[in-house]
Amino acid sequence: MEVYTLSEGQQSDFPQFWGDVTLPVFSKHALHAVHDLIKDQVEALPLKHSEHQYFAIHVLNVVDALDYDKIEVKRMLRSGRRSGIKKYSFYPEKIKGQHIFKVYLDDRVQSDVLVSDEFKERVTSSSLVGYKFVEVWDSEQSDS
Numbered sequence: 001m002e003v004y005t006l007s008e009g010q011q012s013d014f015p016q017f018w019g020d021v022t023l024p025v026f027s028k029h030a031l032h033a034v035h036d037l038i039k040d041q042v043e044a045l046p047l048k049h050s051e052h053q054y055f056a057i058h059v060l061n062v063v064d065a066l067d068y069d070k071i072e073v074k075r076m077l078r079s080g081r082r083s084g085i086k087k088y089s090f091y092p093e094k095i096k097g098q099h100i101f102k103v104y105l106d107d108r109v110q111s112d113v114l115v116s117d118e119f120k121e122r123v124t125s126s127s128l129v130g131y132k133f134v135e136v137w138d139s140e141q142s143d144s
Contacts, residue, residue: 001056002048012130015054022111028053033126037099037119061101062109065094073105082106088114088137112136 013030026034031044041061047054070089073082082105095101099116102109120133 001045003054005049005051011052013128014130014132022113024057024059024113026055026057027128028055030123030126030128031055031057033128034099034119034122037116037122041098041100057100057113059100059102059113061098062104063094063098063101064104065090065098066103066105067091085110085112090137090139092139 013027015025015027025047026044038057041059043058043060044055045058047056066085067089070087071085072087074084074086075081076083085103085105088103090103095116099119101114102112103114104110114136115133117139123131123133
């Protein structure tokens, strides 16, 4: 797939493109930095860009790890059907060793891409730029 830069600015190792904002995109440098953590959990699909080498990251790893007794869900107004997750909670043993993943809510795969603390630490300790992490769950406070 061919991608274009619409506005110039600081080079990013994790650029965002219009369209599917839940699809992670990594630079070649970023992919190399975390490859050993995610190699069996993703499919790195090359993107065509005139100046930089980018990869769309298709997350293959879907984990059935939600602790339904502790999560908070979003519901559709009319049907009341669960449509998303407001507050995450996991069974820690089910996400151990899962460095990039998605989760099931009921029988549907959620679009949010989640990463481990080890993945985050690898990215933040590298010379990578443009990342944005939002903590959704703290394993140290998993009872809250």
